[in-house]
Amino acid sequence: MAHDFETPVADLLRVGDGFDLSALDRRSTPGWKHGKKAAKKALTERGERLSDLQERLFAEGRTGGTRSVLLILQGLDTAGKGGIVRHVLGMVDPQGVDLASFGVPTPEEEKHHHLWRIRRALPKPGQIGVFDRSHYEQVLVVKVEGLEPAETTATRYDELVRFDQKTVAADTTVIKVALMVSHGEQGERLAERLDRHDKHWKYNPSDLATRSKWDEYQAAYQQIFERTSTDEAPWYVVPADRKWYARLAVTQLLLDALESLDLTWPEADFDVEEQRRLLTATARSNAKPAKATKGAKKKKKKKK
Amino acid sequence: MAHDFETPVADLLRVGDGFDLSALDRRSTPGWKHGKKAAKKALTERGERLSDLQERLFAEGRTGGTRSVLLILQGLDTAGKGGIVRHVLGMVDPQGVDLASFGVPTPEEEKHHHLWRIRRALPKPGQIGVFDRSHYEQVLVVKVEGLEPAETTATRYDELVRFDQKTVAADTTVIKVALMVSHGEQGERLAERLDRHDKHWKYNPSDLATRSKWDEYQAAYQQIFERTSTDEAPWYVVPADRKWYARLAVTQLLLDALESLDLTWPEADFDVEEQRRLLTATARSNAKPAKATKGAKKKKKKKK
Numbered sequence: 001m002a003h004d005f006e007t008p009v010a011d012l013l014r015v016g017d018g019f020d021l022s023a024l025d026r027r028s029t030p031g032w033k034h035g036k037k038a039a040k041k042a043l044t045e046r047g048e049r050l051s052d053l054q055e056r057l058f059a060e061g062r063t064g065g066t067r068s069v070l071l072i073l074q075g076l077d078t079a080g081k082g083g084i085v086r087h088v089l090g091m092v093d094p095q096g097v098d099l100a101s102f103g104v105p106t107p108e109e110e111k112h113h114h115l116w117r118i119r120r121a122l123p124k125p126g127q128i129g130v131f132d133r134s135h136y137e138q139v140l141v142v143k144v145e146g147l148e149p150a151e152t153t154a155t156r157y158d159e160l161v162r163f164d165q166k167t168v169a170a171d172t173t174v175i176k177v178a179l180m181v182s183h184g185e186q187g188e189r190l191a192e193r194l195d196r197h198d199k200h201w202k203y204n205p206s207d208l209a210t211r212s213k214w215d216e217y218q219a220a221y222q223q224i225f226e227r228t229s230t231d232e233a234p235w236y237v238v239p240a241d242r243k244w245y246a247r248l249a250v251t252q253l254l255l256d257a258l259e260s261l262d263l264t265w266p267e268a269d270f271d272v273e274e275q276r277r278l279l280t281a282t283a284r285s286n287a288k289p290a291k292a293t294k295g296a297k298k299k300k301k302k303k304k
Numbered sequence: 305m306a307h308d309f310e311t312p313v314a315d316l317l318r319v320g321d322g323f324d325l326s327a328l329d330r331r332s333t334p335g336w337k338h339g340k341k342a343a344k345k346a347l348t349e350r351g352e353r354l355s356d357l358q359e360r361l362f363a364e365g366r367t368g369g370t371r372s373v374l375l376i377l378q379g380l381d382t383a384g385k386g387g388i389v390r391h392v393l394g395m396v397d398p399q400g401v402d403l404a405s406f407g408v409p410t411p412e413e414e415k416h417h418h419l420w421r422i423r424r425a426l427p428k429p430g431q432i433g434v435f436d437r438s439h440y441e442q443v444l445v446v447k448v449e450g451l452e453p454a455e456t457t458a459t460r461y462d463e464l465v466r467f468d469q470k471t472v473a474a475d476t477t478v479i480k481v482a483l484m485v486s487h488g489e490q491g492e493r494l495a496e497r498l499d500r501h502d503k504h505w506k507y508n509p510s511d512l513a514t515r516s517k518w519d520e521y522q523a524a525y526q527q528i529f530e531r532t533s534t535d536e537a538p539w540y541v542v543p544a545d546r547k548w549y550a551r552l553a554v555t556q557l558l559l560d561a562l563e564s565l566d567l568t569w570p571e572a573d574f575d576v577e578e579q580r581r582l583l584t585a586t587a588r589s590n591a592k593p594a595k596a597t598k599g600a601k602k603k604k605k606k607k608k
Contacts, residue, residue, distance in 0.1 A: 059505040086397045093390045094401055095436075101399070132399075183588055194580050200572040201363040208582055268504040276498050278512050284487055 003038045005031035009252045013236040015229040021222045026182040027241040032248065039244045046251045047091035053255070054092040054128060056263035061126015063266040066171040068123040069257055071250070072131045074140070075179035076217060077207045078189035080240050080247075081132050084179070088251050089130055098123045101132040114138050115163055122167060128254070129172075135160055136176075139224055144216045157227040164233040173257045174233040177250055178221060179240040183214055307342045309335035313556045317540040319533040325526045330486040331545040336552065343548045350555045351395035357559070358396040358432060360567035365430015367570040370475045372427040373561055375554070376435045378444070379483035380521060381511045382493035384544050384551075385436050388483070392555050393434055402427045405436040418442050419467055426471060432558070433476075439464055440480075443528055448520045461531040468537040477561045478537040481554055482525060483544040487518055 005012075012030040032039060060067060071089075073081040089097050100121035109117045115135055123129025139160065143153045164174055181189070190211070193203040210217070229235040236253055240246040309316075316334040336343060364371060375393075377385045393401050404425035413421045419439055427433025443464065447457045468478055485493070494515070497507040514521070533539040540557055544550040 059502075063505050082399065085399050089398050090394070094393050094398055094403055095386065095389050095405070097398055099398055187583065187587055190583055191580070194576055194583065198363075198569045200576070201367050201570045203572070203574070203579070205574050205579060205582075208579070208586065211586055265502045266505045268507070270507070270509050272498055272504070275507070275509060275512070276495070278509075279491065279494055279498065282512065282515055283491055 003034045003042050005252065006033060007031045008256075009249050010236065010256050013238055013249065013253070015225045015235040015237060019222075019225050019229075019237070021180070021218060021225065021237070024180060024237060024239060026180050026185065026239045028239045029242060029245040030239065030249075032245060036242070036244045039248045043087070043091075043244075043248050043251055046248075046255055050088075050251060050255055050258065051092045053258035053261075053263055054096045056265060057128070057258065057261065058093070058096040058126045059266050060263060061124065063269070065266070066125045067173070067261060068125055068127050068129060068171065069173045069254070069261075070123055070129040070131065070167065070175065071254060072134045072136070072174065072176045073179065074134060074136050074177065074221075075240065076181065076186065077210060078186050078193075079179035079181045080243050081179060083243055084177075084247060084250050085130060085132060087247050088254065089128070091251075092128070096126070096128055098127040098129045099132065100129070102134055102137060114142075115159075118163070122170075123172060125171070135163060136224060136228070139228075140217065140220050141210075143220055144213055157223075160228050161230055161233075164228070164230070168232045173261070175253055175257055176229075176233060176235045177253065178225070178235060178237050179246055180221070180237055181240045183211075185241040186211065307338045307346050309556065310337060311335045312560075313553050314540065314560050317542055317553065317557070319529045319539040319541060323526075323529050323533075323541070325484070325522060325529065325541070328484060328541060328543060330484055330489065330543045332543045333546060333549040334543065334553075336549060340546070340548045343552045347391070347395075347548075347552050347555055350552075350559055354392075354555060354559055354562070355396045357562035357565075357567055358400045360569060361432070361562065361565065362397070362400040362430045363570050364567060365428065367573070369570070370429045371477070371565060372429055372431050372433060372475065373477045373558070373565075374427055374433040374435065374471065374479065375558060376438045376440070376478065376480045377483065378438060378440050378481070378525075379544065380485065380490065381514060382490050382497075383483040383485045384547050385483060387547055388481075388551060388554050389434060389436060391551050392558065393432070395555075396432070400430070400432055402431040402433045403436065404433070406438055406441060418446075419463075422467070426474075427476060429475075439467060440528060440532070443532075444521065444524050445514075447524055448517055461527075464532050465534055465537075468532070468534070472536045477565070479557050479561055480533075480537060480539045481557065482529070482539060482541050483550055484525075484541055485544045487515075489545040490515065 009031045034042075057065075057067065057069065073084055075081050085099060089099070098121075102117065102121075105114075105117070118131075118135045121129070121131070138156050139153060142148055143156075164176075168174055190203065190207060193199040225235050225237065236249075238246050238249050313335045333343075338346075361369075361371065361373065377388055379385050389403060393403070402425075406421065406425075409418075409421070422435075422439045425433070425435070443457060443460050446452055447460075468480075472478055494507065494511060497503040529539050529541065540553075542550050542553050
C-alpha cells in the first residue's frame with residue numbers, strides 16, 4: 001500500500017483512562033499525515049482487502065463457523081453514519097453485510113425490553129453486522145430527553161456492558177465507533193440539507209431541538225466512554241469533521257478486526273478427487289465437456 | 305452513455321406467448337453487440353444512474369411513500385445469482401437494499417405455509433428487495449424432488465401468480481429474473497469450484513444430484529414461464545453463460561423499473577426559510593458559524 005497510518009489508528013482512537021471528549025479536535029486526522037487525496041486512494045486499496053476478508057468470514061459462516069463482526073455506529077445527526085455505510089460497507093459484498101437501523105421504537109418494540117430488538121438484529125455467523133445507532137441510544141436520547149426515570153437510566157451502563165460481553169462471548173467481534181462532529185460542522189451540514197432540494201428529505205425540524213441540547217449530548221457521550229469502554233468491546237472515538245478521514249479510519253478498524261480473526265478458506269468436507277470424477281461423468285456428448293483446466297488456469301492467475 | 309442495447313433488453317428477454325426455453329442460446333447476448341469490455345464500462349455507467357435512482361426511492365420511502373422494487377433471482381447452481389447481488393446491487397447504497405436468501409426451510413419455517421417466510425421478507429417502502437431464490441422454488445425443487453403431492457404442486461402456479469399480483473398491488477414493482485446457464489457451462493463452473501481451494505466452500509456434493517436432474521429442472525422452468533409470467537409481473541429469461549452479459553442485462557432491467565417510477569426528490573414538509581433562520585440562531589460565537597453558502601455552492605456544482 002502506498003500510504004499508511006503512522007501509528008496504528010486503533011491505538012490512537014481507542015478510549016483509554018482519563019479520556020476527555022471536550023479536548024478532542026474534531027477536524028483532526030489522528031495518525032494520518034497524507035491528506036485527503038491519498039486517503040481516498042488508501043480507502044479503495046483497503047476496500048479490496050476488506051472484501052477478500054469479508055468473503056472468508058462469510059465462507060466460514062457457511063461451513064459451520066460461528067464467528068461474526070459487529071460494527072456499532074453512533075453519532076449525532078449529520079455525523080456521517082450513513083456515509084460510513086455507503087462508502088465503507090458499500091465496498092464489500094452485500095450478501096455479507098447485515099444492516100440494522102434503530103430509530104424511535106415501533107409500538108411492538110415498545111412492548112419489549114429495550115434490548116429485545118437489538119438481540120434480534122445481532123449478526124449471524126459469517127456476517128458483518130452494522131448498527132446505525134444502537135442500544136447506546138438508551139443512555140443518549142432516552143437519557144437526555146428524560147424518557148425514563150433517572151434511576152433506571154443509571155442502571156443502564158452496566159446492563160450495556162454485560163450485553164456487549166455476552167455478544168463477544170458468542171463469537172462476535174464488537175467494534176464500537178462514535179463519530180464526533182463539531183458544533184460548527186453540524187451547523188454547516190444542516191445548512192447544506194436546507195440549501196439542497198435533494199437533501200430536504202434528510203432534514204427534520206426536530207434536528208434543531210436535539211442540536212439545542214448539544215452540551216447535554218456531549219456529556220452523555222463522555223459518560224458512555226467512561227463507563228462502557230471495556231477491553232472486550234472498547235469505544236473508538238473518531239473525529240468526523242473530515243468525512244474522508246472518518247471513512248478511512250473506520251475501514252481500518254474493521255480491517256484490523258477481520259485481520260485479527262486469521263481467516264482461512266474452509267477445508268472441503270468432501271473428497272475433491274471423487275467429486276471431480278463424478279462431475280466428469282455428468283458431461284453430455286452434445287455439450288462442451290466440463291474442463292478441469294479452466295478453473296486450474298484461473299487459480300494460477302489468482303495466486304500471482 | 306457510450307454504448308447501448310440495440311433493442312430495449314426488457315422486450316428481448318421478457319417471456320411472451322409460445323416461449324420455448326429449449327431454443328434459448330445460453331451463450332447469446334440479446335441486444336448487445338459491443339462485446340465484453342464495453343459491457344463492463346456500460347455497467348459502471350449504469351451503476352451511477354442506478355445509485356441515484358435508488359436514493360430517490362429511499363428518500364420517497366422515508367417521507368411517506370409506499371413504493372418499492374423487488375428483484376427475484378432464480379437459477380440453478382452456478383447460474384450467477386450471487387454475482388448479480390455482488391456486482392449489480394453492490395453498486396448502490398447498502399441501506400437501500402434488502403436482501404433475502406431462501407434455502408432449505410428452517411424447522412420454524414416448515415411449520416408455516418410456504419409463503420409465510422416470503423411475505424415477511426418483502427421489501428419495505430423505499431427499498432430494493434432482492435430474493436436469492438424465492439417462492440418459485442415451490443415449483444422447482446419441491447416439484448422435481450417430489451417433496452409434496454403432485455396434486456398440491458399443480459395448484460401452486462395460480463397461487464404464485466396471485467401472490468405476485470398482491471405484491472404489485474401493494475406498490476412493489478416485481479422483476480422476475482431467471483438466469484439460465486447451459487449444461488456445459490454449469491459443468492465448467494462446478495469444476496472450477498473443485499479446482500480452487502478458495503471456492504470449495506461453494507461446492508456441495510448434492511449439486512451433482514441436482515445436476516443429474518437437469519432435464520426435469522428445465523421442464524419445470526418451462527412450465528413456470530408458461531404459467532406465471534403475467535403482464536404485472538413478467539419473467540425475464542437471461543442467458544447466463546456470459547456473466548458480464550447477465551449482469552449488464554439485469555442492471556438494465558432494474559434501471560428500467562426505477563426509471564418507470566418517475567422518481568423525484570420529496571418536497572420539504574417544513575418551511576425552509578424558517579428553518580434557516582432557526583439554524584442560524586444556533587451558531588456559537590466560539591465556533592465556525594453555520595454558513596448557508598457552502599451548501600449552495602455544492603448544489604450548483606451538482607447541477608452542472
